[in-house]
Amino acid sequence: MIGIRDIAYFIPEKRVSNYDKKEKFDITDEFIKNKIGVETVAVKELNDSSSSLCVKAFEKLQAKTGVDISEIEALIVVTQNPDFTIPQTSAIVHGLLDAPTHCASFDISLGCSGFVYALSILQSFMTANRMRKGLLFTSDQYSDIVDADDKNTTLIFGDAAAVTLLTDEPAYRSLDFSFGTIGKSHRELLCSDKTLFMNGRAIYNFACKVIPDDIRALLERNKLNTGDIDAYLFHQGSKFIVDTMTKRLELDSSKVVFDIYDYGNTISSSIPILLEKQPPAASGQKILISGFGVGLSWANAILERV
């Protein structure tokens, strides 16, 4: 059985403070702390790219686990900010890490639902092809596409990359996944002419209506109650979104993690960052992960500590 063995992430050191933008956007401390829940956003160096952030995340994984790149049989990158459209960023990362020639690699284009989707995709691809060690990178740097005058986006998004090591000796196995798409609403979160547009209200409604219903259905078909889950790691869209989801699902708020005050919404990396920061769970403990956003697209999953 393939599952998550370990995770590492790279968040750039540079921060831009939302408190410095209070006058510009006519916002309060209360709005910053309790509505968006982002005090500073992480911003990459100008010469960093999707691939270089992946490499920096991998260096952290290597320091933490001693993982040997020569044993990696699959390497995928989830990004919507690729270095180029041609070639795929995974090939660039493959080259930079000196991965083996017989390592499979491909990119997945998804936004905030990307990690949960890719976990299922890579697990099942590795299982079907009898692979034992794989790397799942998530890497997005919205600082390249955010309009500094757009309150809806510039206060929210931070840059980061994460890398998740999947092996046949996992720390977490996945019990079940659910997926969905509302493609007709794809224009609510869109990047055109290198500038990001987000209809915050539409994304909020999507996150707070569709996702809780789907989580309830996923738990039900696995004969679980919300109380059977030990931690809820929702995509960190904003504090307001996470708080509303918590209320809609009537969750014990101590089980719901919110963590992005210091670095912002890091898109596909938000969930692996939370998961890496989780205190070690006891065997059998369950974590629900939920990614939703660009597409509009979502993926929910139940993980169990092995």
Add this chain to the structure above:
Amino acid sequence: MIGIRDIAYFIPEKRVSNYDKKEKFDITDEFIKNKIGVETVAVKELNDSSSSLCVKAFEKLQAKTGVDISEIEALIVVTQNPDFTIPQTSAIVHGLLDAPTHCASFDISLGCSGFVYALSILQSFMTANRMRKGLLFTSDQYSDIVDADDKNTTLIFGDAAAVTLLTDEPAYRSLDFSFGTIGKSHRELLCSDKTLFMNGRAIYNFACKVIPDDIRALLERNKLNTGDIDAYLFHQGSKFIVDTMTKRLELDSSKVVFDIYDYGNTISSSIPILLEKQPPAASGQKILISGFGVGLSWANAILERV
């Protein structure tokens, strides 16, 4: 078991003739017919995009099979020419086709190896998630990025999309796959500032040295000889590439398909187009499919007629 049930494709009607470019590029009829093997390239209408080509391919599939979109549980698009970088093209196609909300969707960014990779990815994803019907789109339109003065690319690439219906009642099942990447060479085929660059010599060497060796190894580990394969569907890079691969593998040339005189190298769609055009195989007959290109990346697979 999930596998290929049916395939349809859309090749735009408009053609540009390479015979009209003989003087400009100082090339002969012999070069056009026997070296590149492309007499005319297919070119999309200006307002067509990756997503609209997918929709046109789907209309053909629907006419051919009567497939009901409401039964589709997964929809993926392989493209390196997405409508936007954000959102994924699969979400746009999902909306245009009015696919169900509980249909999973994502994009895969790969070039000429994309179909073979995606076949394994979608089969294993559907199997793991207990899905019964899925659509695998391939859609690329290099006419948007080809430099009309670049002989290496403008004479070769054509626009197309294909859609492959995967179900649990397949016509072809896959026996085995192999994958590989030479990421250090990713600059040999690259699109920067919306213009494609290809080092034709490097791609030729890659295709004609690395791929035949990998095909031999794949056959060996499945205890098959080259003679046990009934048809070879190589990615249609050029006639010279396909002919050289045929020689290197010492194949009976009547088993090797070359088909792109009329429409060109359609990247990720080249193999599904060939597969759709194959005469109905007898049960147990085997087809080898081989995709290679951008990355540099490749995927080989052995299919068997059910």
